[in-house]
Amino acid sequence: MNTDRVLAIILGGGAGTRLYPLTKLRAKPAVPLAGKYRLIDIPVSNCINSDIFKIYVLTQFNSASLNRHIGRTYSFSGVGFRDGFVEVLAAQQTQENPNWFQGTADAVRQYLWLFQEWDVDEYLILSGDHLYRMDYGDFIKHHKDTNADITISVLPIGEKTASSFGLMKMDDSNRIVDFSEKPKGDALKQMQVDTTKLGLTPEEAKEKPYIASMGIYVFKREVMVDLLRRSTEQTDFGKEIIPGCANEYNIQAYLFNDYWEDIGTVEAFYDANLALTQQPKPPFSFYDEKRPIYTRGRSLPPTxxxxxxxxxxxxxxxxxxxxxxxxxxxxxxxxxxxxxxxxxxxxxxxxxxxxxxxxxxxxxxxxxxxxxxxxxxxxxxxxxxxxxxxxxxxxxxxxxxxxxxxxxxxxxxxxxxxxxxxxxxxxxxxxxx
Incomplete structure (x- = not known):
């Protein structure tokens, strides 16, 4: 899949209060991971492995160490990547907008003038605090094949964790027609779907009858520009903008049935790191030669x-x-x-x-x-x-x-x-x- 005309935008998140005190002196994407990496290395490496080399990182809090890490790690000059870059964009006050980022959509809206300067067809919106490995080329191909205006990467999940996520329902064409944010009780039961339509086996579908948003989106360029310009009071993609336009736009689901962890709390962060030591096969591995996770190279001696x-x-x-x-x-x-x-x-x-x-x-x-x-x-x-x-x-x-x-x-x-x-x-x- 040709991804030359894709611009990636990684959202650095807010103050990271649920990860405090790990975020006391650093932005959430700069939190160290697995002994030598940082959280931001995951989405950036996924982009590089998917041949996406135009990458912005939006951040607001304690961004000094994140700036330093990205500047020392991801330099594409002289290595054959046309227009390749990884650049941090911090929240800023302007005469037109004196406010800091108010949410995911507002963060992108405030830099929309810059994103529009790139001659691209799609905007890929990612999160900076997830642990997973994905080929975004497949994600974007699905988006194009279904002629979607917006495509959401979704995860099949069971009832035990379903009420912690934003859930969705689809019609027979896998178009998303209903959203519910962290439903409980009867509202949760009503969000069950037939996940065999997304490719799960009947056994898997019975175990995981819900689909949850991963907070990862592909937008057609003109669709995102239109939505952000006309919905200026709406500040969040997942809670406001995308649910609000479901009747107007073709919003498709892309199934990601693999390991994915939202490292949003201290407990989730701890568990994800310790799980890397699991034998014989950890749920996530850094030992993949074809799809490596990149980080800053250091000239350190052996242990x-x-x-x-x-x-x-x-x-x-x-x-x-x-x-x-x-x-x-x-x-x-x-x-x-x-x-x-x-x-x-x-x-x-x-x-x-x-x-x-x-x-x-x-x-x-x-x-x-x-x-x-x-x-x-x-x-x-x-x-x-x-x-x-x-x-x-x-x-x-x-x-x-x-x-x-x-x-x-x-x-x-x-x-x-x-x-x-x-x-x-x-x-x-x-x-x-």
């Missing part, structure tokens, strides 16, 4: 493991691990774990730099606790953000089984029972969480 016991885990480059036990965990780049540590069911994001030897061993240094995991510490079911300084003999085990707690002044949060140590936090020697 050094000195008398360690490591099982069912992923370890990034440049780590130094000494005489420790690590099980069912993901360790990010430059992670340092000292001797006697026991780490299980944990995501450690690593560090942005190596701390000089003199600084690590200087008792008069400001923090007094070096970056990394100090000797004889135990960590269970936790997320340790970048550059955290965990002292010696620390226990991060949620000993009181707390579900929710804001202890930001002490360097950590607890969300859904998962202890999250903040970026740059210092946890003193002997602390028990």
């Amino acid at each position: 050094k493991m000195l008398n360690c016991q490591i099982t069912d885990s992923m370890v990034g480059e440049g780590c130094i691990l000494k005489d420790c036990r690590i099980h069912h965990s993901v360790l990010g780049i430059r992670t340092r774990v000292e001797s006697g540590c026991d780490i299980q069911d944990t995501l450690i994001m690593g560090a942005d730099f190596y701390q000089p030897f003199v600084e690590r061993n200087d008792d008069h240094h400001n923090s007094k606790v070096p970056i990394g995991i100090g000797a004889n510490s135990t960590i269970r079911r936790a997320i340790v953000d970048k550059n955290a300084c965990i002292g010696t003999n620390v226990k991060i085990i949620n000993k009181d089984n707390v579900e929710e707690s804001n202890r930001e002044d002490e360097g950590f949060y607890i969300r859904s029972g998962i202890v999250t140590v903040l970026k740059n936090a210092v946890i003193p020697d002997g602390t028990v969480i």
Whole structure:
């Protein structure tokens, strides 16, 4: 499928309050993933693997690290991509519009003047916080083959999770005719559809009788321009603009029956990362030579493991691990774990730099606790953000089984029972969480 005339627009999301404190100092798409990647690498890599090289990323909050990552990672100059770019567009105030982005549609509307400068046929709208692998060429081919004005990528789901999504119903031609946002009870039952029409087997259709929007859309150029210009009070694609035009436009469903995870909460983020260690086959794999996930290339040394016991885990480059036990965990780049540590069911994001030897061993240094995991510490079911300084003999085990707690002044949060140590936090020697 020729995708030369497609412009991709990746929505960076709002303040990311459900992912806080991971979004305290960074935009949601810049949150680290799988030891060495960032969330934004997923949709950008899907675009590149689908031969889509005109990519904008719309963001509003804490975009400095996202700007830096994209600038250092995705440079298409001199490698044969005509008009290729990945560019961040931050929310801005103008004389015509003094407001920040009010929603997904409003974000695109505010930069519509720029998007219209490109001679393209379709706009591909993506989210910056989903984990999945998709060939957008197939998505766009379906859009063209059905002569759709708008095509929505949908996921077949079961009743247990259906009320958490925007659901849709179709007619016999797979045209979407009804929408319902997170329905419950009888309203949920009324949204059941025959998913065999989308290609599921009768067994699969019985197990998954609902179709949910993935928040991924293809618009005909002129359709999106028209809708955004005439519906200036409507700020969201999924809740307002698309449901409001169903009677007027041909809106088609494109079935994506594969792994997809909306990483919108701390618990979902934690589960998605730890699932990568699953054996024999994880639900999502970064080990696909034909459709790789790209990220920033770093000249880091190999990871050094000195008398360690490591099982069912992923370890990034440049780590130094000494005489420790690590099980069912993901360790990010430059992670340092000292001797006697026991780490299980944990995501450690690593560090942005190596701390000089003199600084690590200087008792008069400001923090007094070096970056990394100090000797004889135990960590269970936790997320340790970048550059955290965990002292010696620390226990991060949620000993009181707390579900929710804001202890930001002490360097950590607890969300859904998962202890999250903040970026740059210092946890003193002997602390028990």
